[in-house]
Amino acid sequence: MDKYFGISRRGSSVGQEVRGGLVTFFTMAYILALNPLIIGTTADSEGNLVSGLPMLDASGATIEANVGITIGMVAAATALVAGVMTILMGAWGRFPLGLAAGLGLNALLANVIAPMMTWPQAMGLVVWEGILIAILVLTGFRTAVFKAVPKSLRTGITVGIGLFITFVGLINAGIVRKPEAPGTPPVGFGIDGSIIGWPMAVFVVGLLLMVVLHARKVKGALLIAILAATVLAVIIEAISPVGAMSGDNPTGWSLNVPTFAGFSAPDLTLLGRVDMIGGFFPGGEFNITIFIGLLLLVFSLLLADFFDTMGTVVAVGGAGDLLDEDGNPEHVKEILLVDSVAAAAGGLGSVSSNTSFVESASGVGAGARTGLSAIVTGLAFLVGIFLAPLIGMVPSEAASPALVFVGFLMMSNVVDVDWNDIEEGLPTFLTIILMPFAYSITVGIGAGFLAYVFTKTVRGKAREVHPLMWVVAVLFLIYFTQGLITAFLL
Numbered sequence: 391m392d393k394y395f396g397i398s399r400r401g402s403s404v405g406q407e408v409r410g411g412l413v414t415f416f417t418m419a420y421i422l423a424l425n426p427l428i429i430g431t432t433a434d435s436e437g438n439l440v441s442g443l444p445m446l447d448a449s450g451a452t453i454e455a456n457v458g459i460t461i462g463m464v465a466a467a468t469a470l471v472a473g474v475m476t477i478l479m480g481a482w483g484r485f486p487l488g489l490a491a492g493l494g495l496n497a498l499l500a501n502v503i504a505p506m507m508t509w510p511q512a513m514g515l516v517v518w519e520g521i522l523i524a525i526l527v528l529t530g531f532r533t534a535v536f537k538a539v540p541k542s543l544r545t546g547i548t549v550g551i552g553l554f555i556t557f558v559g560l561i562n563a564g565i566v567r568k569p570e571a572p573g574t575p576p577v578g579f580g581i582d583g584s585i586i587g588w589p590m591a592v593f594v595v596g597l598l599l600m601v602v603l604h605a606r607k608v609k610g611a612l613l614i615a616i617l618a619a620t621v622l623a624v625i626i627e628a629i630s631p632v633g634a635m636s637g638d639n640p641t642g643w644s645l646n647v648p649t650f651a652g653f654s655a656p657d658l659t660l661l662g663r664v665d666m667i668g669g670f671f672p673g674g675e676f677n678i679t680i681f682i683g684l685l686l687l688v689f690s691l692l693l694a695d696f697f698d699t700m701g702t703v704v705a706v707g708g709a710g711d712l713l714d715e716d717g718n719p720e721h722v723k724e725i726l727l728v729d730s731v732a733a734a735a736g737g738l739g740s741v742s743s744n745t746s747f748v749e750s751a752s753g754v755g756a757g758a759r760t761g762l763s764a765i766v767t768g769l770a771f772l773v774g775i776f777l778a779p780l781i782g783m784v785p786s787e788a789a790s791p792a793l794v795f796v797g798f799l800m801m802s803n804v805v806d807v808d809w810n811d812i813e814e815g816l817p818t819f820l821t822i823i824l825m826p827f828a829y830s831i832t833v834g835i836g837a838g839f840l841a842y843v844f845t846k847t848v849r850g851k852a853r854e855v856h857p858l859m860w861v862v863a864v865l866f867l868i869y870f871t872q873g874l875i876t877a878f879l880l
Contacts, residue, residue, distance in 0.1 A: 391762070395484055396720075400712070400759040407486075409610040410758025411766025414488045416616050417749040417789045418767070420562065421472070422774055423646045425491045426464035429742055431457055432500040440464065440509040440660065440740055459657075464741060466656035466775050471739040473771030475732040479746075480764030483725040486754055487706060488747045488767045489732045492698065494830065495691060496742035503687055511669035513737040515684065518666065519691040520734025520743065526696070527727045536700055536726065537718055538856040543838050544704050544717040545806045546818035550825035550834045551705035551748050552800025557826040559793030562786040563593040564635065564644045587641025588626045589787045592619050597791035604795070612756040612792045619788035623648040645786040656775045660740035686872050693869050694832045695745050699729045701831045702746040709800050710754035748831065755796040813849060817842035836866035 392398050397407065433445040441463050443456040472490035479487050504512045526532040539547075560566040565585070569578045580586060585594065596619030603611035626632065627648045635642035670681055703725060707713040712720075719725060729746050736744035753763055804822075809815040821838030825831055843863040846855050868875065 395760040395762045397760055397762065400710075402757065402759040404762070406609070406757035407760055407762040408766050409613050410486060410753040410756045411763035412753075412770060413612045413616065413756040413792060414486070414747075414750050414753030414758065414763065415767045415770040416613070416784055417752040417792050418472075418488050418490055418747050419774070419784060420645050420786055420789065421490045421493070421747075422465055422469055424493070425468045425496055425741060426461040428493075428496045428500050429491070429740075430461040430464040432504055434504045434509045434512065435507055438509065440504075440663075442509075442663070462654065463657045463660050466658055467660045467739045468741045469656075469771050469774040470658060470661075471732075471735050471741055471744055473768045473775070475728065475735055475744050475768070476771060477765050477768030478731070479725070479728045480761035480766075480768060482721075482761075483728045483764075484721050484761035485703070485706075485712070485719060485725050486710065486758035486760060486763040487703065487725065487750045488753070488764060489729065489744050490747055490771070491736055491742045492695070492745035492747075495694060495745065498687075498691065498694075499742045506684075507669045508665065509740065510663050510665040513664045513740050513742075514666040515669050515688055516691065516737030516743045517664055517734045518737075519688055519695065520730055520732070520737060522688070522692055523696060523733055524727060524730035527723065527730050532696065532726050532730075533723050535858050535862055536703075536722060537716065538858040538862075539700070539704075539717075539839075540814075540842065540856075540859075541717055542807055542814040542818050543821060543835075543842060544708070544713075545803050546821035546838055547701045547831075547835060548705045548708040548800055548803045549818075550822040551701055551751070551831060552709075552797040552803075553822060554797075554825040554829075554831060554834075555748050555751060555793045555800075556797030557829070559790035559797070562644055562793075563790040564590055564641075564787070565593060570637075570640075581640055588630075588632050589623070589635075589641065589643050589785065592623045592626070592785070593787040593790060595619060595622060596788055597794060600791050600795050610756065612752060612795065616784070616789055616792060619791065620648065620784045623785050623788050624783055643785050643787065646784075648783045648785045648788075650780070650783060662738060663740050664738055686876055690869065690872065691743060693865060694830075695729075695733055695743055697835045698831045699726065699746045701825075701835050702748045702750070705748060705800065706746075706750050706754055708803055709751045709796065710759050712754075712759065749793060751800065752792040752796045755792070755799050813842070813845045813851070816845055832869075836869060839863050839866055840870075 429440055437444055439445050439460040441460040447453050468491050475489045479489055499512055566577050596615050599618055600615035633639050633642045634647050635644050707719045732744035736742050807818050817838040820841050821834045824837045825834035840863050843855055
């Protein structure tokens with residue numbers, strides 16, 4: 391096992407890998423609560439939930455029982471697909487990377503694609519997206535693009551994702567939030583500039599404990615801090631119930647309340663509810679306008695998944711010193727192929743496209759260096775199928791400090807950029823700032839790629855740009871202007 395995973399070679403140990411894998415799981419576990427709320431509460435064009443049950447009754451009121459059943463089904467399937475694909479990433483890709491239903495991708499599926507067709511048809515498009523990405527990997531295109539990215543942009547991706555996950559952590563903990571009052575800034579600190587309420591206090595305690603343990607070089611610092619903050623949160627909720635965050639309760643728990651909800655048998659009947667063809671032929675007829683629109687949607691899914699993964703692999707590998715001198719990880723083809731298969735598996739499981747999670751950097755920050763940690767993360771997800779109520783007791787305020795702290799660790803790479811050279815500095819700068827500001831890894835990478843090609847060209851160095859960078863730049867230009875293209879064509 392040591393030889394296969396390279397545990398000793400990467401300066402790790404089995405215990406270190408287990409701790410890192412559990413930290414990755416706990417920082418990803420929110421998806422078990424969030425994905426069901428996105429996928430399981432939206433009706434398709436026929437008014438049905440992803441479970442096939444109707445969302446509304448004859449009077450137009452929501453059938454709460456059907457929504458509850460559907461949420462449970464999505465939660466079980468989300469954990470199963472995430473567990474299997476993360477184990478595959480660890481066993482075959484041999485990289486400390488967790489996979490699960492991707493945020494953003496699931497929102498696009500639920501809010502844009504599903505209302506245009508049935509849920510099985512929407513999931514069919516996700517399967518097609520995964521198949522297309524797998525073809526790009528098998529033909530060598532995706533791997534070639536990965537290797538064609540210049541080192542400065544790779545550095546920008548790592549630092550940008552560090553800021554991105556920090557922003558995610560602060561938002562998930564309610565430390566940074568959108569102010570309610572009109573005329574205020576887009577985001578603000580706490581509530582009216584203050585830290586108020588027990589949930590935010592749990593975040594602060596967790597972060598401070600994490601800093602102390604890390605500074606004292608305590609093994610498993612991040613995991614210990616997460617568990618300690620969770621215990622504190624459970625005690626607080628048991629003694630003086632805080633409840634979930636809402637308009638009437640702004641100081642509540644952000645994503646999940648740290649209480650035990652009771653066990654129930656998992657329902658996995660969502661698996662395989664896929665229609666691969668129907669989405670392109672609404673009503674059984676071919677419509678060129680709808681067909682072009684769907685192609686653009688599939689293209690959006692593909693490009694977002696394609697480059698989100700590239701950014702995540704670079705960032706996670708950089709955080710753990712797992713990249714070679716050219717900035718590439720070992721087994722890059724296997725890593726990218728597993729991610730591609732995961733996209734299709736998410737469609738087959740009716741839980742949306744599965745993709746690599748940038749939260750994996752938290753596990754690397756806790757010591758994960760090999761695929762063994764990913765196997766631990768995947769096994770935890772499989773256990774989550776049956777123990778979801780226990781996992782749900784870990785509030786985002788307890789797990790988010792790990793994201794903030796790892797964001798700090800990833801900032802160290804910023805010194806590797808020559809900021810006095812506009813060809814290197816400007817594309818890297820745009821990559822870094824647009825990831826958190828646009829809340830999108832894909833947008834940050836796209837802006838950096840376009841700026842890199844542009845600055846090289848205006849300086850008369852177009853020949854220095856790798857041909858694949860030109861191809862990708864054109865694809866991103868289409869991606870950024872697809873709204874205009876859609877309006878023109880349709």
